[in-house]
Amino acid sequence: MPISARVFLIDTRVAQQYCHGKGVFMESCLKVVDVYKSFGAVKALNGINLEIRKGEIHCLAGENGCGKSTLIKIISGIYQLDSGHIELAGKQYTQIAPIESIMNGVQVIYQDLSIFPNLPVFENIAFNSELAKKKKLVNRKELRSIAQAAVEKIDFKVDMDALMGDLSVADKQLVAISRALINDAKLIIMDEPTTALTKREVSSLFKTIRDLQQRGISILFVSHKLNEVFEISDRFTILRNGENAYSGTTGELDENKFAYYMTGREFAYETFAPLKLSEKPVLEVSKLSLNNVFQDINFSLYKGEILGITGLLGSGRTELALSLFGAVKEIDGDIRVNGKKVKLRKIRHAIQNGIGYVPEDRLSEGLFLQQSIGENIIISKIDQLTNKVKILNKKLRKAEIEKWVKNLAIATPNPSNAVTTLSGGNQQRVVLAKWLSRNLDVLILNGPTVGVDIASKYDIHQILKKLAAEQMGLIVISDDIPEILRLCNRILIMKDGRLTGEFQQGDVTEKEISDLLLAGI
Amino acid sequence: MKKTFDKLLRKNEFYIFLVIIVVGLAIQFRSGQFFASNNLVDIFSAMIVPHLFGLGLFMIIVTGGIDISFPAIASLSCYITTKVMIDTNFNGSILVPLIMAGAIGWILGMLNGFLVVKFNFPALIITLGTQSIFRGINQGVLGAVQLPILPETMAKFGLEPLFKVVNRTSGLTSVMPIAAIIWVLAIVFVFLVMRFTMFGRGIYATGGNEVSAERAGFNVKKIKFLIYSFNGLLASIGGFIYFCRMGQYEPTNLIGMEMTIIAGVILGGTALTGGKGSLFGVFIGTFLMVLVDNSLILLGVPSFWKTFATGLLILIGVGISALQVKRASNRYGKSS
Numbered sequence: 001m002p003i004s005a006r007v008f009l010i011d012t013r014v015a016q017q018y019c020h021g022k023g024v025f026m027e028s029c030l031k032v033v034d035v036y037k038s039f040g041a042v043k044a045l046n047g048i049n050l051e052i053r054k055g056e057i058h059c060l061a062g063e064n065g066c067g068k069s070t071l072i073k074i075i076s077g078i079y080q081l082d083s084g085h086i087e088l089a090g091k092q093y094t095q096i097a098p099i100e101s102i103m104n105g106v107q108v109i110y111q112d113l114s115i116f117p118n119l120p121v122f123e124n125i126a127f128n129s130e131l132a133k134k135k136k137l138v139n140r141k142e143l144r145s146i147a148q149a150a151v152e153k154i155d156f157k158v159d160m161d162a163l164m165g166d167l168s169v170a171d172k173q174l175v176a177i178s179r180a181l182i183n184d185a186k187l188i189i190m191d192e193p194t195t196a197l198t199k200r201e202v203s204s205l206f207k208t209i210r211d212l213q214q215r216g217i218s219i220l221f222v223s224h225k226l227n228e229v230f231e232i233s234d235r236f237t238i239l240r241n242g243e244n245a246y247s248g249t250t251g252e253l254d255e256n257k258f259a260y261y262m263t264g265r266e267f268a269y270e271t272f273a274p275l276k277l278s279e280k281p282v283l284e285v286s287k288l289s290l291n292n293v294f295q296d297i298n299f300s301l302y303k304g305e306i307l308g309i310t311g312l313l314g315s316g317r318t319e320l321a322l323s324l325f326g327a328v329k330e331i332d333g334d335i336r337v338n339g340k341k342v343k344l345r346k347i348r349h350a351i352q353n354g355i356g357y358v359p360e361d362r363l364s365e366g367l368f369l370q371q372s373i374g375e376n377i378i379i380s381k382i383d384q385l386t387n388k389v390k391i392l393n394k395k396l397r398k399a400e401i402e403k404w405v406k407n408l409a410i411a412t413p414n415p416s417n418a419v420t421t422l423s424g425g426n427q428q429r430v431v432l433a434k435w436l437s438r439n440l441d442v443l444i445l446n447g448p449t450v451g452v453d454i455a456s457k458y459d460i461h462q463i464l465k466k467l468a469a470e471q472m473g474l475i476v477i478s479d480d481i482p483e484i485l486r487l488c489n490r491i492l493i494m495k496d497g498r499l500t501g502e503f504q505q506g507d508v509t510e511k512e513i514s515d516l517l518l519a520g521i
Numbered sequence: 522m523k524k525t526f527d528k529l530l531r532k533n534e535f536y537i538f539l540v541i542i543v544v545g546l547a548i549q550f551r552s553g554q555f556f557a558s559n560n561l562v563d564i565f566s567a568m569i570v571p572h573l574f575g576l577g578l579f580m581i582i583v584t585g586g587i588d589i590s591f592p593a594i595a596s597l598s599c600y601i602t603t604k605v606m607i608d609t610n611f612n613g614s615i616l617v618p619l620i621m622a623g624a625i626g627w628i629l630g631m632l633n634g635f636l637v638v639k640f641n642f643p644a645l646i647i648t649l650g651t652q653s654i655f656r657g658i659n660q661g662v663l664g665a666v667q668l669p670i671l672p673e674t675m676a677k678f679g680l681e682p683l684f685k686v687v688n689r690t691s692g693l694t695s696v697m698p699i700a701a702i703i704w705v706l707a708i709v710f711v712f713l714v715m716r717f718t719m720f721g722r723g724i725y726a727t728g729g730n731e732v733s734a735e736r737a738g739f740n741v742k743k744i745k746f747l748i749y750s751f752n753g754l755l756a757s758i759g760g761f762i763y764f765c766r767m768g769q770y771e772p773t774n775l776i777g778m779e780m781t782i783i784a785g786v787i788l789g790g791t792a793l794t795g796g797k798g799s800l801f802g803v804f805i806g807t808f809l810m811v812l813v814d815n816s817l818i819l820l821g822v823p824s825f826w827k828t829f830a831t832g833l834l835i836l837i838g839v840g841i842s843a844l845q846v847k848r849a850s851n852r853y854g855k856s857s
């Protein structure tokens with residue numbers, strides 16, 4: 001090689017190392033090159049490429065079933081790839097065993113955190129490394145000191161003898177992170193770590209992640225939440241149907257692009273403008289209070305509008321919704337429906353007054369999981385689908401089910417399949433159908449798109465807008481501020497049990513709302 | 522101080538202990554016989570077999586499994602052993618039939634372990650099946666019948682005392698059999714394994730979360746295979762001691778015993794869902810079952826009430842566990 005060429009090579013390498021904005025090295029920590037993997041006839045990964053650089057926070061995003069988990073399992077050695085290779089620490093592997101992956105400093109923190117709820121914290125942390133050392137006997141002193149050293153790395157204070165199951169989700173996560181740090185981790189893969197965390201816990205997790213980055217540890221952060229990708233990552237890779245949809249730096253990403261690469265669909269994001277509002281409010285709430293939870297709540301809801309209520313966890317937003325649905329008995333104050341004063345002491349009262357509620361956790365509160373899609377749809381109308389002697393009319397039942405499967409485009413080959421066979425978005429449509437079949441005046445939705453993928457979220461928004469256009473009054477409770485801004489024509493801010501602000505859409509920005517919510521915390 | 526007390530209140534062992542004291546005092550009050558030295562020796566010697574069964578079962582239940590085939594294993598392995606000993610006019614060391622029974626039990630336990638690990642069916646169904654198979658082999662294929670006279674070594678082993686206690690007032694003699702040595706050794710062995718080996722911690726880890734245990738590097742399959750095998754070993758040794766002390770072999774004697782043993786283990790706070798339980802709990806849980814079995818008669822309760830009392834205890838034990846699960850989930854709910 002001529003001397004000049006060699007000089008050039010060195011130069012570019014040095015340049016590469018320092019060209020990144022944050023002064024992070026450009027050296028790669030992990031490379032996945034052209035990886036294919038199929039399970040029987042199903043192609044899970046179709047020529048995937050992924051590069052993670054040293055000390056960067058890299059986001060891996062994609063809808064459910066796009067191949068994220070398969071890719072992680074290949075990197076960690078649980079699955080073997082069909083063709084292609086991965087590079088760790090400069091070495092190429094076409095086959096890698098789990099232990100080799102660990103020896104190369106790869107640590108995976110799974111969504112369930114892989115913990116033992118029945119055992120104390122120190123055993124949870126130290127088991128892995130003791131087993132890796134092929135220890136046969138238990139030396140509690142040693143386990144404790146390993147665990148202590150691990151938690152000190154991230155300045156995490158915890159009672160070593162506490163049972164793991166007694167810890168909060170956030171603390172469990174910190175235990176899992178401490179454990180990952182024991183074996184000199186170079187790359188930590190976190191599989192959707194924010195799913196069960198509150199906003200505040202998420203920001204403290206992000207702080208920990210940035211600390212790790214400062215130490216030169218690379219993070220592969222798996223998420224499909226756009227705001228998290230923006231907030232935490234340096235670069236990102238989006239997978240779709242087992243293929244690379246896009247990779248790049250986070251700076252070049254915006255919401256529309258993100259949604260497009262995730263789903264392959266273009267969405268026309270338009271804000272909601274009500275066609276026509278009723279002259280009189282359909283629901284009036286005045287001086288509504290619930291001991292120690294919320295006080296002096298006043299607002300009106302008109303037919304044809306979508307009213308957003310946003311607030312942090314613990315602001316009383318869910319309890320307010322439940323009060324309007326008759327699920328809380330001890331409330332004080334006035335509730336009027338169509339101008340008439342009503343007492344909502346039982347859920348049945350609310351339903352009789354035309355009020356429906358879509359709960360936050362559809363799996364435990366909104367659906368009968370063991371039952372079929374069809375049964376779930378007709379459940380709240382079942383009393384009207386009977387013949388003269390009060391026996392269920394099969395024809396009516398079938399017609400009703402078909403109507404809603406079609407109207408809401410519920411993706412199922414057969415409505416008598418179990419409701420658990422549906423994706424999150426489609427399950428949420430079933431919950432909606434359940435209520436819509438009753439011709440309600442007011443529908444209250446609590447976190448309507450939590451855990452729903454982008455495409456379904458968009459579709460659900462379209463359905464809600466259509467309902468409003470058909471003169472239903474909707475209340476959407478959500479802490480997803482962009483969602484509230486896009487979906488609602490009027491926004492109420494709820495904080496510490498009080499309504500602290502009211503805005504028309506367009507009069508307020510995301511930042512302003514978020515500042516209001518977080519003020520004083 | 523309050524914290525330790527709270528912790529105590531969350532433990533089954535504590536409540537069982539209270540029940541034992543109440544029952545004990547009632548018997549003492551009624552007959553004055555409970556705290557008599559010979560009665561205590563009687564109770565402890567009656568514990569040897571159930572507790573040996575309970576030890577093996579305890580480890581299995583901690584992993585989240587169950588085995589109801591152990592009485593059938595004990596019957597089958599003891600029949601083969603006894604029959605061979607009789608047919609060969611064996612007259613050597615007791616260790617020979619003991620090891621032979623243990624080995625057969627181990628192999629039958631291995632079959633359970635293999636099926637559980639390989640097919641991953643619910644262990645209840647598997648051992649329900651193997652129980653019938655073992656029984657069928659014993660009484661059908663091998664034609665097991667009562668063996669009224671045991672080989673001399675076995676009969677002697679059953680009767681030989683480790684020590685004797687004489688009650689001065691009643692003049693009754695109670696015998697602690699030599700087999701108690703095996704019992705104590707088994708307790709010490711299981712204690713050491715559960716507390717001081719990674720294998721033992723792996724048993725708890727598997728019961729806590731099987732997937733996590735695998736990811737952490739525990740060989741879950743090996744753990745399960747070994748404890749089901751070990752349970753077979755303990756079962757047949759327990760059965761061997763049982764028949765030697767009886768002085769005869771009877772193929773149907775142990776049938777139905779599985780329920781009392783499971784009840785004892787659960788009463789002592791071992792969670793049927795796995796991951797939780799202590800050796801001390803198994804001890805006092807079994808103690809209570811044996812106490813009820815042996816001592817109700819001292820209270821003047823007709824013996825047919827025994828099964829009633831046993832059933833009641835099972836319900837109480839399960840009830841306490843359910844209550845604790847509920848309380849625990851409340852606690853988790855608050856913290857998250």
